Each structure stands twice: as C-alpha cells, then as structure tokens.
Amino acid sequence: MSQTVATGPGASTGAPAARRRSPFAVGLAAAAVALVIVGFVASVGAFPESWNLGLADPIDRTRRWLINNQTSHWLYTVLLNPLTDLADAGIRQLEAILRWFPWYVDPVFCGLGLWQVRGRVAGALGFCGVVLIGMTDLWQQGFATLALMGVAVFLSLLAGIPLGIAAWRNDRFAGVLRPTLDAMQTMPGFVYLIPFVLLFGIGRVPALIATVIFALPPVVRLTDIGLRNVPGPMVEASEMFGATDRQTLRLVRIPAARPAILAGTNQTTMLAMSMVVIAAFIGSGGLGQDVLRAMRDIDVGEASEAGIAIVIMAIILDRFTRGIATLGERWRGQEPNAHAGGSLRAADTVTIRWIAGATGLVALVGGIVGHNTFPEWLQWHYAPYINDITAWARDNIYDIGSSGVGTGPLSDFITVYMVTPLRELLSSGIPWPAMIGLGVLGGLLASGVTLGLGIGIALFLIGWLGMWELSMDTLAQTLVAVAVTLAIAVPLGIQASHSDRFQRLMDPVLDFLQTIPSFVLLVPVITLFHVGRIPGIIASVVYALPAAVHYTDLGLRRVPAEVHEAATSFGATRWQRLRRVELPLAAPELMVAVNQVIMLVLAMVVIAGLVGGGGLGLETVNALRRSDAVGRGFEAGIAIVLLAGILDRLTRGVADRLRPPAAA
C-alpha cells in the first residue's frame, strides 16, 4: 500500500497558477469579507433548517419503489437480476474451488509462494499465518472474503488495464479520465456503498460492484503511466524493425510497462481488501462481518481474532503481489538471483518445486477424500485472553488508580478541550455565511477564482442538503485528528530524514500499519478508549501516520546535499538549518503530506461513525443498516464527497503555490 499515496491525487503536480489579482477576484474577496462581517453582526448561527432541499424523501421513495419492483420491473428482470445472479454464481464458484482443497494444503502453498517471491522467513511466516486463521475457526469466513476479493480484483484488472491502455492511447480520453480517477480516490470507500445499496439492496453483489469501482483507479493510473514512461528509443527501435503498432504494444510497450502495471495491481488488491472488509456493512459476509458483529457486541476478543485474520490475509496478499512485481525486475537486474528482501538460492527454487509438486498430488487425493474443513482438534481461540487483557486495560489503563491519568481522562481531555469547542465553533459559533465566506477566501488565496467559487458553492450545497451541523462535526473531528497526526508525524519524519538507522527502524512499522485495512484499526482502539468520538480520532491518527511520516521524510530527503553543506558551512546550527533551509525547501512535499493526512483521516472518521463517532459517518452507517434511512445516508454521502473535495483541492492548491517555479 505504500505506493498508493505516491500516485494518489495529491501527488499530481499542477503548474503553480500565477498570482494574478483580477478585478473579479478582488470583488469576490471583498464579498467574502463582507459575508463574514454581516454574519457576525447579524449573529446568524448554523445553516437554517428551513432551507433544506429535502433530497432524502424522494430517495427513500425511490428506494421503496425499487424494492417493490425488484421482481417485476424490466430493469431488474432483464438487466440487474441476471447480472446479480451471474456475479453471485462467480463468487460462489470460486469459493467452492478454494474450499475444495484439503485444509493442510493451503498453508503449504501460501508458504511456498511467499518463499519463492520473498524468501524463507516470509514463507515460514505465511505458513504460520494461514494456520492461525484456521485455528481460530475462521476458515469459512476467510474463503468467503478471499472469493469476493478474487472476483473483484479480477474484474478491476479486466476493466482497469484496457482503460489504462485507452487513456495512454487517447490524450483526450485521458484528460477526462484522470480528474475522474482523482475524484474517485478522494472519496472515502464507505460512500461507494450507498448508491449500490440503493440499487441492489444488501448482499454480496453491491459489495462486489462497490469494491470493483473503489479498487479500479490505481491499476488504470499505473497502466497509463507505465505505458507513457516506456522510453522513446525503445519504441523507435521496434518501429525501425517494421513492427506494427499492435506488435510494438504487445512485444515492447506492455512488457516494459509490466512493473508499473504490477505495482498498480498490488495497490488495487490492497484497496479491494480494505473495501471487502468495509462492505460487511452491506452484507458481504466473510471476515468483515465477524469483526462488525463482534464490535456491535463490544466483544473485543472475537473482533480481534477476525481482525487479525484480516491483517494476516492483507499482509500475505500485499507481500505476494509486491513480490511478483519486483520479481520481474529482479530477473533482469544485474544479478539474476539477487533478492530484494531475503536471498533465494537456486537450490531453494528446486526445493520449492519439489514440495509444490508433492503437495499438489496430496491435494488431489485429499480433495477427493474431502479433508476440506480445518479440523476441530487443532482449534485454539485466543479471544478469551484478549478479553482478559481488555478487561484489565479498562480497569487499569482507562483511569489509572482514579488519578486522572489514563486513556479515559485523555479521551475526556481531547473531547472537552478540543473536539467539542471546535465543533461548536464551526457549526454554530461562526455564522454560516461567514463560514462560506472564509471558504471562498481560502480558495481564492490557495488557488484562484475557480476554486474560491467552487468551495463557496460546495459549502452552500452542504447546508442546503441539511447536513451543515453534521458536516461541521465531522470537520471538527478531522481537523483535530489531522493536528494530532501532524504533531506526531512531522518530528518522526524529521528524525527519519536525519538518521538512516531510525528510518530503517520505522519502515517496517509504518509498512505494517499501512497494510491494515482501515476498519480493523478500530478494534484495538475501542479496547482502550470505549466508544464515542475519540476512538475514531485515535484510529484516524494511526491510519494517517505512515503517509505523513513518509512524505515528511521524503520531502526533507529531497533537499539536495549541497544545500545542506552550504548551510552548514555558513555555521548554521542543526535547528537553524532545519527551520531556515530544509523545511522551506520541503514545504510543497509537506503540504502533500497534509493533503494525504486529511484524506485518510476523513475516510477513517467516516467509518468511525460505527463506534459512536457521530457526524456524517453515523448517518451513512445508519443508511446501510436500516433501509428507511437510505435517503439521509445518501445526503450525508454527498456531503462527505463535497467535504473531501473541498479539503483536497484546498490543500493541493496550497501545495502547488508553495512549489518553486519550474526551471524554464
């Protein structure tokens, strides 16, 4: 997942808009300032309820109509139902095939695969991981998740690679596609579920479709980029041999773009994984469902078992797809057998083939005999221990000796002194016209008239949808989480950029954190912080931390060594050098970090609606739980998208502003 951020929307570098002061912009700024003043003077509060557009009712009516006509209307009988049945059959079939294999074969194959692509240690860990999933009796659920994912990834690649090729071939299509992908990647995964629930109801098929769409952008983007980056001379050479365009594409361009396409496949797989888990909300089944059920019952032990199974699966899939991506590279490197991670000896390859062959034979026999469920005598649950730890944590860490120190008081502190005041300030303290005015002003300063107007309209729409207060609640939580994340991440990033040893130490931790599907992060957090707004904020911080540290480190490392030396030779102290030279030079990258953090935090805060986070998230969760709340949820979904868009464009605008003018 670590590359997701690098190709995300924040990474695109628009040319910095020249700072022009057109009369129109000045007028707009004046109007914004006037709005702020008028708002305060007239002391209007939140957006008036009476202005509500009332979108929820028609949507609920549509939903009811759809439910009533699901068996009769041609839209369903001719188009959607057959599609649903086909997709469902596909998933079922794949699940059946996966489950046909005897239980003892799966860990062996998984271990061998990882051994081949990552080395012995990875192989051994992979083997143990799969066994652990079986031992905790999550075999069936694991396969359900895997089958849904497999079909989703397959469909994403099936659609994504040709789309990427089309985008590479046709610049105009790319011009339309790229902003669409940008917008898709700023939307929290959760929001994708709502329209499909509206159309299909709950079940695996809407989950599948939402997953396919959510997971699509990276593979499209990287196929396009990969094909565009094929060196010109290579293509020229191919043409010079009289290759047709098709031959050049098949024999030269696609093989040369293979590493990029495979990196895209890795990211798509990881996005699909996180979405399949979230899609438990709409009945995708599998491991996500177990986590969800356990969290509703606040059974941290159960939730942990399923959560850890998900993390194991995610890590295995990540390492495996990444391994395949680097394998192609490695074969054409300087040393044919040099490994990126461990070392694969030629002898190992032979051993792997022998074991794989033998296991294959055993699989055939065992599959026919029917050893396909993990045996009960091997089962071992660690949920009780986790529950003991949780209980202990509640008694001992939540409020240590009733001294006012512990996670409880910390949670109260953040709530009372940070989240609540900020929420009240944003939702009713600052009058809504003033908020809109500030938004317009921010857009004007960050980028220009277009962004200023866009933000103004988007904010007004949020109010019109009747989502003003909920959005300001979500915004307040987001801002607090972003502040906390940056306060932790920037020093870590600075430290990592100054010390290779520290970076090497941090890397695996961050890598691990990034692989965990967002939803699962809530499990340990509710252990320590109970339900409410705080677990969501803490989980967001953990979720966004890796990207923030990574970008800070990256930005500071890009500062050329000569600049360092020059600063030092002038007798600058380390602190002076950091503050006067490195941070200003790394400012654009740091802004990209801020952008990524905001987007990740927002996605997580929305999911945290599940554990009492309130705000827009709660509305969407409700929409997915109760069919009568779909309308409200839809409105909330649009508000989330608008909010995400505003925050994304604003931070990207600032990042572009900070970028020094490109050399002519």
Added chain:
Amino acid sequence: MDQTSPDSAGIPAVHKVTGADADAAETTVSVTGLWKIFGRKVDAARELAESGAERDRIQAETGCLVAVQDVSFHVHAGETFVVMGLSGSGKSTLVRCVSRLIEPTFGHMEVCGTILADASETALRELRRSKMAMVFQHFGLFPHRRVVDNVAYGLEVQGVARDVRHERAREVLTTVGLDGWGDHYPQQLSGGMQQRVGLAHALAVEPEVLFFDEPFSALDPLIRRDMQDELVTLQLELQRTIVFITHDFAEALRLADRIAIMRDGAFTQVGTPLEILTQPADDYVRAFTQDAPIAKVLPACSLMRPVGDVAVEQGWPRTTETATLESALPFLLSEHHPVVVCNAEGDPLGLLHQDDVAAVLEQNLR
C-alpha cells in the same frame, strides 16, 4: 547545395567518385531537397531560410525550428557515408527523416528503389523489415528480453518461427563476438557489449542499408576505438550501405568513404576524408581539421596510387589497406622505396609514395 559541393569550392576532386557523379543505378539511398521544420508556419520559415536568414531569426519570427535545411545526398551500394555535426546541428533529425521515423516536411527520399515520401504504412513496414535497420545511440535494446530475443526481434515481427530466428540470432551474436551471451539480459552486459548486441540486433535482419545514430558516443574512448575497428573489419566483409551519424570528427575520418559536415541543419561540405582534411570548404570545417591527427586517422590506402606498370619488388615494405598512414611512416622515413598497400590476401592494391604523404601532412600543418 551549390556552396556545399566540393567542386564549386574550386577544389579539384582528388579521387573516388562523389555523390553527384555516382551512377544512379547503384545509388541505394538518395535524398533530394530534404527539409524538416518543427512548428506550424513551415512555408514562411522555409522562405526565410532560403533567403538566408539565421535559425534564431526564423525562430523569433515564425516560431518554427528549421532542423534540416535543404539537404541532398546520394549514397551508393556498399559505401559508408558519415554525417558529422555538433549537437543541435540536425544530424539525428536527418537520419530519422531518411528512415521516416519522423515525417520530413519537404523533400524526396529513396531507399533501395522505394520512394519513401509516398510509401504507405505497409510498404514502409515491408521496407524496414527487409531492407533497412538502425543502430541507436543508447543501443535501442529491450531490457525485458534476453540478448538472443533482442537480436531475434526483427525476425519475430516478420513472423519467422522461433527456432529459425533463434538459430539466426545466435549466428549473428557469434559474428559480433558475443558467442554464449544469448541467455543474459542486456543490463548484465557492459556498454560495449550492449552496443554489440545493438549491432547484432540490426544485422540479424540482413538489411541492405544500415543507419547508425551516434552508436559509439555513449561508450568510453577505448571501447569506442575497438568498436570502430570492428565495424571497419565487419564492413570489409559485409559491404553494406551505411549512413553513419557522429559528432566525433576522428570517428568520421576513420570510418567514412565520404563525409558530410553538417551545421545548423545544412551540409557545409561533402567529400572524402582526404578532401575534407586537405581542402576544407570554410573556417568552420577548418576548425575541425586543425586538430585532426591526420596520420593517425587516414588509412594508408587513401593516398595510394595505382600500381600501374611499376614492378613491385620483394623487398619493398608492405602494409594493409586498413592500416593508418602513421603505421607506414617509419618505412617512408627510412626507405626510398614506396610502401606497398596490400589487401587481406596479400595482393598489392597500390603504392604509397613519400612525396604524396609529405604533401598532405604539410598541407594539414598550414
């Protein structure tokens, strides 16, 4: 073209036919009035250029870059024609226009009897598959294919069966001295070896015309020397028609039958190495010749006279046709006999006389 022809510069051609005199029948590559103008207002730019305007002025006035300006030349079968120019002179654009990797703006090109300007996609592809090949500056190799698959690529796109093309590829690899390296990937080879693969890549399709786009300039000087020697030897055997682009004057002298000096998109002089060295057309060309180690770069055969009815005696010193003038100098200084220039079989081709050599060296010193 007038000012570019050596004849009009008032210098009598020493020997060898020049392009203008060449028999049309044996001309393999023929280019007449070739222009490449990057930009929109091509006609205006051309008019300006024809009225003698400088490149910078044309760019300022029309926004167009005149990369190749009214270039004509003819290369006949088996000849090595070298285009020498500094970076930005338009030489790479020229070779890409001639092979139609990029479309020329105006002009007539003919390769092996096919008129390229109006050749269809299919005809062009056919020509590239069977008649011409190019060796690129950065080798033009495919990093994802093994060396043998790289060399076989040209045959693969022609639809030649796997076994046949691999056999042929391994043959060609042996020719360029890379026997046994077929199963490696290009990145595992040194720069010089990679360019041998590049050469094999091009030779595998048995082209009549070979284009070389600064093939050796990415190599370090010693390897470059080796590759040049190898190309000379290979060419003696293969006798292909070669259009060779370089920015290295010494390289041009070593390889060329004829050299065209290119500057700001146009040819300033076309002639044999000897002509260029001894009768530079203008100060620009002279600047190159001044530093040229003439004795080191001119082959002995370039100054030889026909044996005619002279009776060659056994005791006379001998040298080979690929040897440099310098290698014959000790004999010329110590003996009174002419040096006999022989081919690989030892048959005398001509005689190298002291006076001729002295005259050329003296001219170069002036």
